[in-house]
Amino acid sequence: MAGSADLKLLGTRQSMFLQRVVWALKLKGIEYEFIEEDLFNKSSMHLKSNPVQKTVPVLIRGQKPIPESKIILEYIDETWKERPNLPQDPLKRAYMRFWAKFIDERKIMAAVGNLKLLGTRHSMFTQRVVWALKLKGIEVEFIEEDLVNKSLLLLALNPVHKKVPVLVHGGKPIIDSKIILEYIDETWKERRLFPQHPPERAYVRFWAAFIDDKLMEASKKAFASTGDDQVKAIKSTVEALQLLEEELHGKKFFGGDQEIGFLDIVAGWIAYWLQFIEEIGGFKVMDSTRFPCLDLWTKNFLQVPSIEQNLPPPDELRNVFSAIRMAMCPK
Ligand SMILES: N[C@@H](CCC(=O)N[C@@H](CS)C(=O)NCC(=O)O)C(=O)O
Structure with missing residues (x-):
């Protein structure tokens, strides 16, 4: 196997950004040590390796940390050249970077924009939230989840329970139907439910x-x-x-x-x-x-x-x- 004994990857298993790096390393057969981070209690290694954004994943090679999933992917591809993941042609590389940036900034972020509800139509918990919003006349964008094949968005928004419903308001996820009902009632005060x-x-x-x-x-x-x-x-x-x-x-x-x-x-x-x-x-x-x-x-x-x-x-x-x-x- 390629790789280096002192290659460490800091992340949280549920993170879709971490998985990008895991997939790239696996595809190239590179060995690494995985270090699970607790985002509510960040380790000193984590804070030292990414003091600017304090986010994971961070790949550490030797003593040198590389943060940011897309930057890590490029670093991996340039360091271990077997089975290249990036195109060689500079124009194609530029296009690829353009679309990768678009996906992160526009698609994922748009999906966590103003008011969205991740749920399934058959779920009694999801329906509680739908009813509360309807009773208050609040429009929501409904995102139907497939619970057999959960979306990266759901896993990123509700990494603890990985369940629906999740209400996303202004980019912030609110989880658990009863808690969501309280949130809705406290946020939109017309037609009180409590x-x-x-x-x-x-x-x-x-x-x-x-x-x-x-x-x-x-x-x-x-x-x-x-x-x-x-x-x-x-x-x-x-x-x-x-x-x-x-x-x-x-x-x-x-x-x-x-x-x-x-x-x-x-x-x-x-x-x-x-x-x-x-x-x-x-x-x-x-x-x-x-x-x-x-x-x-x-x-x-x-x-x-x-x-x-x-x-x-x-x-x-x-x-x-x-x-x-x-x-x-x-x-
Ligand atoms: N206590 C939670 C329960 C939510 C729940 O159990 N949701 C089910 C759908 S009805 C789910 O997402 N299941 C997926 C799973 O268990 O993996 C709530 O009130 O929101």
């Missing part, structure tokens, strides 16, 4: 956490299991639904009698996705006799225009859930 008083705000946050952590987790287990495990998970789902039924008692919406709010949006998957989770998972928990308040709430919630007009098609959901169930419970 109550105004701190105790009520704390209260809706509590129930939102209950919906995701208890009810959704239990129904996910019921969906992804069979036999005794499924029976146990169904029981937990019903118990959680019962608590929610009691919470809703006497109200049209979780957010009050007039209009839907944060908690209705978080609970929205119960009104629509749950029926497909039940159908494909082969179990039944919702019924109007057992949960009359939730049943009525479902009907009212699905009639709200911003919700009704923004639901994924049933067949699409059936296909998605069938594929997941098949992967989890193959038979």
Whole structure:
């Protein structure tokens, strides 16, 4: 193998800029030592090797650091000449540099421009954000993600969880649907989704956490299991639904009698996705006799225009859930 024993590459594994350098080194069969950096706690080697921009990747050869992915690619190509990646002709090299600069500055940066939402149409978490934006009349550019083949943009914006939804506002990513809902409500104050008083705000946050952590987790287990495990998970789902039924008692919406709010949006998957989770998972928990308040709430919630007009098609959901169930419970 070519390369040098003192070739070090500083970076973070999720970074698309790091991967460019990894690919170039691999293509040329060059050995190197990879040093994972923590961008929240930059090492002294990192800060010393790129004191100007303090970014990674940085390639260090001997004692000499080379920062910036595109500059590193050129350095690699000029140093190890086997399997050249850059054209030899100066005009073609100039064109290549032009387009490489364009891709970094215009394409990636444009994608993280004003207000974008990375998500998938079938995702109940993504849809929470879509509904909130619609209710407030805010336009967003929707970027459909393929979760089987996640985009570099998603990995760069949400390197920790690599999940959708991600809202990008003014170039800054906001992650996790419930956090995004709070962000939206704090940023665009028309048509408030949250109550105004701190105790009520704390209260809706509590129930939102209950919906995701208890009810959704239990129904996910019921969906992804069979036999005794499924029976146990169904029981937990019903118990959680019962608590929610009691919470809703006497109200049209979780957010009050007039209009839907944060908690209705978080609970929205119960009104629509749950029926497909039940159908494909082969179990039944919702019924109007057992949960009359939730049943009525479902009907009212699905009639709200911003919700009704923004639901994924049933067949699409059936296909998605069938594929997941098949992967989890193959038979
Ligand atoms: N707690 C997160 C959950 C998001 C989530 O689980 N998103 C799914 C799509 S429905 C995802 O991106 N999955 C990709 C993966 O797990 O790799 C939120 O509320 O935003």
